[in-house]
Amino acid sequence: MTDVRAHIRQGVHGALHVRAWPHPAPRYLALLVHGYGEHAGRYDEVAGVLTGHGAAVYAPDHLGHGRSAGERAVIGDFEDVVTDLHTAADLARAEHTGLPLVMVGHSMGGLIAARYAQRYGSELSALVLSGPVVGTWALPGRLLALDEIPDVPISPAALSRDPAVGAAYAADPLVWHGPMKRPTLLAFERGLAAVAAGGDLGDLPLLWLHGEDDRLVPVEGSRTGVERLGAGRATERVFPGARHEVFNETDRAKVFAELTGFLDSVLG
Template structure:
């Protein structure tokens, strides 16, 4: 299985190849997930002409770590992602690269975009908790993350799944630090940024995403009616995929023009 040396320890990565790629997408999963939950989105991106690759974050999936779900910082996840990009680029360094991240992965992607400005064609963030843990969600165990039965079944029966509870305090502490930096730094970049949020997202409220997009030099926010936090794996996953691909296509056209 493909492991490469990361910032501290080796990490696992997965790739999905297009027949005739026009560009690449770095795909960064959310907390409690792994790359194995993103086949649908990755295949949609392949059909759009994008090679896709992404790591299992520290504490997640095949990368593992103890305790499960724990990671030192969002910046370290971004560093591993940067290492993966360098690794993938050895075979075709001229292909443009966009970043697509969900929730925790969205923040890691934004941290990477900030640390290496000018390298990426686009940053697409779904369910990005840029403002930390909302007071209304604190301590709740009854929140709906998705209504998509296939995704919920995959989570429930994933042999790489784990009880996220013990690692959640670390999660929100790390997200709070990263979110503050991203909100301050991202508006200074000219990078096209797409924010996609579910109407009922309990961790990344759609109205805040709309307001933040207005602060960006090239920002756009889309709210998915009836959607929840895990919006790329919710019932509207096909619509979300089309929205992301459209944003990537527009940014790629600008780069190649």
């Protein structure tokens, strides 16, 4: 997509870069919440689907990610990232007053979006979680138990069965290709605990999308968190054979159809 705008706002810890995909006459707002080590620019195709569906789309680069401030891939407290996300939502609402707001969070962004919904759920009309880090996720504890965290980046092949996705990820200079850092792992543990203790989302419509072959955030670990958040009312779609990034998978047309169909059912 070529019609993309950049905004800079003051975040909790410095400059917050917010990407915006405009719509001339939107019927709703969509806020995209990216995952660990990546950035909002990787969501052009998702944004294109949503603008084609009638949304004005916004997505911040989180603290320590993309073009936003902070040490690369370091998040000390996810509550600060949720506050930054609220700043991005305020930007969207200021530019388009009175429209319903939906949130789409992927992976780490699912954790952030879930916590946002617990803190600001009355502002949302729907929540979509893709491969979300909620519920049980063993990786932080496993790495924190080591004296030294190994310098092993995320494998591009774990993202999608489409090799072009992995190649683009590996070549992207805004993606963090180094090891996970101890402060971020500790923040993950606290963030998971905060979401677990934060209660369910009441009547907020919730769609959960996940790849059956997701080895980065296994589906069964997320299920416990989604069931708690949705109090048994979440809409679940698990895609056979899909890996971690269902929006970048070989069958992503089906994923996008589930996304827009769900939003139609919520927004009318």
